[in-house]
Amino acid sequence: MRMKKKLAVASAVLASVLALGACSSSSDGSDSATDESTLGISGDTIKIGIKFDQPGLGLKDGDTYKGFDVDVAKYVANKLGYDDDHITWVEAISAQRETLIQNGSVDLVFATYSITDARKEQVSFAGPYFIAGQDFLVSKDNTDITGPNDLGSKILCSVEGSISAERIRDDYSKDVQLYPAQTYSECVELLAAGSVDAVTTDDIILAGFAAQEQYADKFKIVGNPFTEEKYGVGLKKGNTALCEAVNDALTEMFNDGSWEKALSDNTPSSYTPNMKLNPPEFEGCDS
Ligand code: GLU
Secondary structure, eight states: OHHHHHHHHHHHHHHHHHHHHHHGGGGTTOOOOOOHHHHSOOSSSEEEEEOSEETTTEEEETTEEESHHHHHHHHHHHHTTOOGGGEEEEEOOGGGHHHHHHTTSOSEEOSSOBOOHHHHTTEEEEEEEEEEOEEEEEETTOOSOOSTTOOTTOEEEEETTOHHHHHHHHHSOTTOEEEEESSHHHHHHHHHTTSSSEEEEEHHHHHHHHTSGGGTTTEEEOOOOOSOEEEEEEEETTOHHHHHHHHHHHHHHHHTSHHHHHHHHHSOTTOOOOTTTOSOOOOOSOO
């Protein structure tokens, strides 16, 4: 792992030279033509897909955007030559991520986006930049949901287009009733109203919701993460130059302390990331 990172640091110099070349016009905004042949980004802004409703990860608050995904995205965009004023934030709900990348609505996606083989058929991934684990959010007094196997015919909310929903349906409780929501905020509202028995997705997402003031003392996270969700940076399939430039930026972020700061600034004290897995090793840009 260390070895890999050192190599990546060495190539970061080259990448930043390339990136500067690609986007030198964006710092003063005077020239909108970027060299699309280098990184495949056109125009003088970079379009980044994030979640708009996930506290601690990707949250739109008026005109500002905050969270760990946002901070990682900003760091990477800055290294690619785009300052914060030259980032266009685009909402990327779970079910839309591949489409937004494929049709060019976004250049990069930082949206709690797990790298999976099925998704790699359609898009490419830099990273991962974080590893989370799937878990459950239940009401504070629930005692009968302790993991993915004991769900019986309970009503479980998860989001369409997420791996979390598919996995429960395909690999675990066959009798479970899946409530297909569009966003996690919708699921959490349903849980608060008692309309579903549990919400399932990544622990870091659930922790962000559970820490919201309006839900204080209402929920608990079961605390048995049963998967490894490798959060990748989604980009157009086969754009190896962009993938490598993103990985070089991420390597710098891991090494200069900004990644750790972004993680601790954005996650609630109740959430302990698995530091045996983080920061993660990259998967490489070949596939
Ligand atoms: N990380 C999982 C996924 O990419 C669940 C979270 C989400 O839907 O954003 O499917």
